Amino acid sequence: MQHCWLPPFRRTPRYVAARMIRAVLIALLTLAFAAPARAHPHVWVTMRTELIYAPDGSITGVRHHWAFDDMFSAFATQGLDAKEKGKFTREELAPLAKVNVESLKEYDYFTYATADGKKTPLTDPAPDYWLDFNDSILTLNFTLPFKMPVKAKELKIEVYDPTIFVDFEWAKKEPVHLIGAPHCKADVVLPREMTYAEGQALSNIPADEVNTTMAWGAMFANKILVHCP
Numbered sequence: 640m641q642h643c644w645l646p647p648f649r650r651t652p653r654y655v656a657a658r659m660i661r662a663v664l665i666a667l668l669t670l671a672f673a674a675p676a677r678a679h680p681h682v683w684v685t686m687r688t689e690l691i692y693a694p695d696g697s698i699t700g701v702r703h704h705w706a707f708d709d710m711f712s713a714f715a716t717q718g719l720d721a722k723e724k725g726k727f728t729r730e731e732l733a734p735l736a737k738v739n740v741e742s743l744k745e746y747d748y749f750t751y752a753t754a755d756g757k758k759t760p761l762t763d764p765a766p767d768y769w770l771d772f773n774d775s776i777l778t779l780n781f782t783l784p785f786k787m788p789v790k791a792k793e794l795k796i797e798v799y800d801p802t803i804f805v806d807f808e809w810a811k812k813e814p815v816h817l818i819g820a821p822h823c824k825a826d827v828v829l830p831r832e833m834t835y836a837e838g839q840a841l842s843n844i845p846a847d848e849v850n851t852t853m854a855w856g857a858m859f860a861n862k863i864l865v866h867c868p
Contacts, residue, residue: 682805683708686798688863692819696867697788701750701761701796702818705779706810712777725775732770732777739779740764748783749800749807751860754791762786792867799830799860807861815863828862 689702707715715735721727743749744763752759761783768781798807809815815825 682711684805684807685810686807686861687810687814687816688796688798689816689818690794690796690820690825690863690865691782692817692821692823693788694819695788695790696821697790698754698785698794698820698865699788700765700782700784701752702782703748703750703780703798705807707777707779709775712772712775715777716772727770727772729769729771732772736768736770736779739770740768740781746800748781749798749805750783751797751799752785752789753795753797754789755793759789759791760786791865794863794865794867796863796865797857797860798862799857801857803859809861817865820865820867823865823867826864826866828864830859830861 685706687704689704690698691700691702693699716727716732719727719731719735721731740763748761748764750761752761762785764781764783768779771778771780800807809827809829815827817823817825
């Protein structure tokens with residue numbers, strides 16, 4: 640299953656649960672977004688990001704806070720045990736957080752870094768990742784460390800799904816923070832609008848298939864550009 644961050648049903652093999660939930664999700668999305676141009680994406684994420692710097696001015700990590708849309712949040716938490724109905728503690732959501740993070744690994748966590756024009760690798764999330772559930776919205780919080788701390792005058796962080804299965808957008812208020820960055824300035828770059836022809840091409844992909852033939856994700860990337868003296 641592609642891009643699945645959904646919890647396994649109890650006493651059911653994970654892959655069976657994933658296929659069942661995906662089938663139901665696709666069916667509801669097809670009904671809710673019947674217009675052809677809405678065939679893709681299937682999941683919507685509102686994000687805030689923090690760039691973490693060391694005292695020597697090198698960047699050490701990228702911390703994401705990804706809030707999923709209400710429909711996905713409802714499906715992801717369906718069937719989870721909770722002491723209080725409709726509310727989940729961080730401990731109760733820990734198994735789901737683990738599934739989230741492990742599922743994202745295959746897709747490089749949808750996060751790509753370039754320092755002074757050179758691609759710079761990020762590693763797997765730090766072990767302190769967690770999920771929140773507030774106002775019926777599920778939020779994944781995790782930090783991607785750089786493989787090696789990097790000093791750069793020009794840093795670019797891009798967030799996108801190459802297949803446009805998941806749609807990312809910046810939070811309207813305070814989408815990006817620099818933590819400990821000396822005299823650096825960050826700019827947020829929004830992705831360009833999709834043309835009518837591009838939307839029509841995406842709409843021709845069946846709702847139960849992932850866009851694997853049109854690698855457009857990078858063309859609609861959300862970007863952070865950091866300039867340091």
